Amino acid sequence: MAGLILGDWTHRRGDAGGSRAVSARILNPKPRVAWRYDLAFDGRIEQVRVVRDVVTIAATPTIAHSGWQHAEVVALDAASGRVVGQRRLPDPVPPSTMVASLDSVRIIATRASEPAFLYTLEPGSLAPVSRVRVEEGDVASLDIVDAWGEGQELWCQVDTPRRDTRLFINVANGKAARVRLPIAAELVREPCLADGSLFVPLSASSADRDVVHPCVRITGKNVTPIGEPIEVRKGAMAAVVAADGAIHIVTAEPMSEGGRTFEVSLRAFDRESRLQRGGTRSFELFAPGAERLRLVRRPSGELLAQLVDAQMAARSDLFLSDDEGAARLQLGNKPYVADLALGDQLVAHRELEQGRAVVVGFELDRRMRILGRRASIRWSFETPAVGSPVALYAGGGYVFVRGSRSLLALEL
Numbered sequence: 247m248a249g250l251i252l253g254d255w256t257h258r259r260g261d262a263g264g265s266r267a268v269s270a271r272i273l274n275p276k277p278r279v280a281w282r283y284d285l286a287f288d289g290r291i292e293q294v295r296v297v298r299d300v301v302t303i304a305a306t307p308t309i310a311h312s313g314w315q316h317a318e319v320v321a322l323d324a325a326s327g328r329v330v331g332q333r334r335l336p337d338p339v340p341p342s343t344m345v346a347s348l349d350s351v352r353i354i355a356t357r358a359s360e361p362a363f364l365y366t367l368e369p370g371s372l373a374p375v376s377r378v379r380v381e382e383g384d385v386a387s388l389d390i391v392d393a394w395g396e397g398q399e400l401w402c403q404v405d406t407p408r409r410d411t412r413l414f415i416n417v418a419n420g421k422a423a424r425v426r427l428p429i430a431a432e433l434v435r436e437p438c439l440a441d442g443s444l445f446v447p448l449s450a451s452s453a454d455r456d457v458v459h460p461c462v463r464i465t466g467k468n469v470t471p472i473g474e475p476i477e478v479r480k481g482a483m484a485a486v487v488a489a490d491g492a493i494h495i496v497t498a499e500p501m502s503e504g505g506r507t508f509e510v511s512l513r514a515f516d517r518e519s520r521l522q523r524g525g526t527r528s529f530e531l532f533a534p535g536a537e538r539l540r541l542v543r544r545p546s547g548e549l550l551a552q553l554v555d556a557q558m559a560a561r562s563d564l565f566l567s568d569d570e571g572a573a574r575l576q577l578g579n580k581p582y583v584a585d586l587a588l589g590d591q592l593v594a595h596r597e598l599e600q601g602r603a604v605v606v607g608f609e610l611d612r613r614m615r616i617l618g619r620r621a622s623i624r625w626s627f628e629t630p631a632v633g634s635p636v637a638l639y640a641g642g643g644y645v646f647v648r649g650s651r652s653l654l655a656l657e658l
Contacts (some may be wrong), residue, residue: 281327296641324642345395440488
């Protein structure tokens with residue numbers, strides 16, 4: 247039975263990537279490799295974005311004897327894997343992040359202590375539109391950590407020498423708007439962009455760095471707090487997702503100093519009124535070595551959170567939360583990284599030796615059992631060698647498996 251599955255996926259930094267359509271046999275998926283793309287040069291795939299029928303790849307070539315390292319951008323036809331556009335960026339710095347839409351492909355290329363450049367290319371053909379140098383005279387070392395784009399907006403997070411301050415720059419249309427946010431010490435946060443505003447979780451509300459707002463909303467240069475100030479523990483992590491007219495903030499706090507157990511909780515606020523929706527739901531997760539928090543949002547509205555390490559390897563079970571409460575869920579007997587939700591299924595992966603990976607479709611219980619909710623494997627697929635690390639994306643009718651040197655298109 248052929249059909250269509252709509253899904254949300256999570257990028258490497260943990261924010262919801264949006265909805266895409268993937269062709270699938272709903273009752274009996276039979277995954278297979280539809281096509282494979284290997285880099286035509288010696289290098290490493292850094293970024294992948296899928297918009298409709300175009301897959302765009304940003305790669306960093308291996309440094310040649312000259313020492314120049316110009317990023318390569320490749321556009322592929324999603325149906326066949328055929329190259330439809332290719333361009334080498336003119337400045338010798340690697341790609342930091344890429345934002346793709348129906349109208350443009352925007353890439354920021356930078357290296358610490360060197361200039362940062364914003365390139366705008368046409369989708370598919372990758373014809374050049376503009377090249378802008380991002381100026382920032384307030385910091386000695388310009389290092390763009392990540393970027394979020396929507397429409398004409400493009401917010402960048404810039405690393406600064408001060409650990410208790412984060413700098414966000416809106417470089418849309420070459421006009422940089424700068425917003426400095428004080429934050430509690432040693433917090434790891436994952437913002438998101440919605441309605442032209444940047445939502446940043448856990449921002450300090452006073453000189454007391456242990457008291458923060460659950461989230462702030464940045465529109466232009468205006469910063470609006472969301473929620474009453476709360477106390478957070480040292481080493482807390484947070485991520486935010488804007489969906490269904492609400493702001494969903496997931497926080498993971500260590501239970502003790504240098505602890506291996508985290509208390510994961512969800513707070514939801516109305517996006518317009520900024521009033522909290524319902525109470526706070528929490529659960530404890532055992533997560534030794536966890537350094538980041540990633541989210542997956544299911545079409546039902548249920549949020550799934552997982553703690554991962556710096557290499558994006560799974561370090562915890564799943565935290566599930568919806569209007570009916572919170573629960574903990576284990577993905578099989580081996581650690582799988584939750585990547586994306588397709589219909590009622592959760593697609594996850596686990597890296598194997600020699601650059602291979604196993605991609606699995608889990609079916610999640612919809613109700614609570616005596617021993618909790620369960621996840622059962624609906625289908626699995628072991629990939630050929632693509633190189634480590636591995637990441638999953640969805641769109642253009644396929645699930646894409648990205649390795650360091652290859653990209654696979656999986657048909658379900």
